[in-house]
Amino acid sequence: MNNPDWSKLPFGYFPTDYNVRCLYRDGKWGEIEVSTSETINIHMAATALHYGQEIFEGLKAFMGADGKIRIFRLEENARRIRESAKGIMMEPIPEELFKEMCVKVVELNRRFVPPYGSGASLYIRPLEIGMSPRIGVKPGDEYLFIVMVTPVGPYFKEGFANTKICIMREYDRVAPRGTGRWKVGGNYAASLSAGERAHSLGYSAVLYLDPKEKKYLDECGPANFFAIKDGKYITPASESILPSITNMSLQDLARDLGIDVECRHITVDELADCTEAAACGTAAVASPIGEIDDLDTGVKYIISKDGKPGAITTALYNKLNAIRLGEEPDTHGWNTILD
Ligand code: PLP
Ligand code: COI
Numbered sequence: 001m002n003n004p005d006w007s008k009l010p011f012g013y014f015p016t017d018y019n020v021r022c023l024y025r026d027g028k029w030g031e032i033e034v035s036t037s038e039t040i041n042i043h044m045a046a047t048a049l050h051y052g053q054e055i056f057e058g059l060k061a062f063m064g065a066d067g068k069i070r071i072f073r074l075e076e077n078a079r080r081i082r083e084s085a086k087g088i089m090m091e092p093i094p095e096e097l098f099k100e101m102c103v104k105v106v107e108l109n110r111r112f113v114p115p116y117g118s119g120a121s122l123y124i125r126p127l128e129i130g131m132s133p134r135i136g137v138k139p140g141d142e143y144l145f146i147v148m149v150t151p152v153g154p155y156f157k158e159g160f161a162n163t164k165i166c167i168m169r170e171y172d173r174v175a176p177r178g179t180g181r182w183k184v185g186g187n188y189a190a191s192l193s194a195g196e197r198a199h200s201l202g203y204s205a206v207l208y209l210d211p212k213e214k215k216y217l218d219e220c221g222p223a224n225f226f227a228i229k230d231g232k233y234i235t236p237a238s239e240s241i242l243p244s245i246t247n248m249s250l251q252d253l254a255r256d257l258g259i260d261v262e263c264r265h266i267t268v269d270e271l272a273d274c275t276e277a278a279a280c281g282t283a284a285v286a287s288p289i290g291e292i293d294d295l296d297t298g299v300k301y302i303i304s305k306d307g308k309p310g311a312i313t314t315a316l317y318n319k320l321n322a323i324r325l326g327e328e329p330d331t332h333g334w335n336t337i338l339d
Contacts, residue, residue: 003111006118009153011283018108019148020101024091032101034108045133047140053130054185055084058282061106061122063113064326069106070335072324074099076245081126084182089139090128102126105147107338112151116325123152155283156204160317162290162304163204165220168194169296172211180240195221205279207292211240216265223281227274228312232260246280252332253319259312271301276310286317
């Protein structure tokens with residue numbers, strides 16, 4: 001496979017040379033296998049296929065200004081996938097194994113790490129699936145952990161530019177005490193109808209409300225949500241959202257810039273007083289939101305008055321990128337630098 005045109009890469013699947021795999025069987029993790037195959041052999045009654053035992057992660061590797069490859073917040077993703085595993089009774093992946101496999105797959109696919117300055121990155125997608133045949137609803141005892149990579153560009157086709165998102169109450173992606181706090185494949189299946197409807201109406205994503213009361217903001221499609229209100233960084237505190245590592249990082253960067261951070265319930269009508277808003281995540285980075293339309297009430301919240309991304313969102317976005325690209329000191333110790 002030849003290299004892609006880095007500057008035109010979408011956020012999509014582009015084949016690379018290798019993936020790495022490890023099987024949990026007979027109560028232990030086996031040897032790491034390097035594979036060139038894009039397919040897997042799976043029992044037709046596997047728990048992944050019938051009862052949704054599937055969890056995944058998303059993180060990125062960047063080619064730095066100094067020609068070194070950096071993986072952003074590897075330990076945090078290792079920690080989160082263990083939480084997801086416990087959440088749906090799968091085998092937690094030891095931190096060291098997770099890290100070793102992520103580093104190895106990036107090293108093996110070095111030629112797919114987009115060059116410095118291209119704006120693209122190598123997306124690392126670890127996934128764990130239940131392999132045991134079960135017809136009764138029970139957890140399996142065999143699990144396959146795979147780490148694949150694919151070079152990606154911006155998640156929203158607009159790149160770093162304002163998009164419009166919408167609120168609709170017809171669908172929930174997760175239940176109040178359900179699986180939203182874990183990165184479980186089924187959550188994304190549950191979001192497809194709402195997401196496709198939003199796209200067909202010209203919105204980049206759905207801003208979900210809390211599934212219990214539909215009163216508070218929850219998260220924004222495949223990303224967390226933050227806004228700037230009275231000069232403060234505000235972001236929803238909720239049991240039904242994924243704890244975003246990007247959001248945590250942006251909160252730290254906001255504090256570094258002297259901006260107060262509030263992690264709390266945010267009501268829908270507070271949007272009227274927000275001066276900036278963004279979707280944040282590994283794929284979305286910090287994607288500015290210009291307008292939020294409530295499709296049920298007809299209210300349009302115009303967040304950006306001049307059509308441009310807000311100053312604080314832009315500053316945070318630039319700071320995060322500068323750290324990941326090795327342009328600025330990594331004072332929080334977030335990067336794993338490859339040899
Ligand atoms: N929320 C959901 C539902 C996601 O899928 C993601 C993506 O991983 C995020 C939030 C952002 O999390 P992170 O910043 O760790 O990528
Ligand atoms: C990520 O940001 O890594 C995600 O997992 C979002 C996505 C499902 C594309």
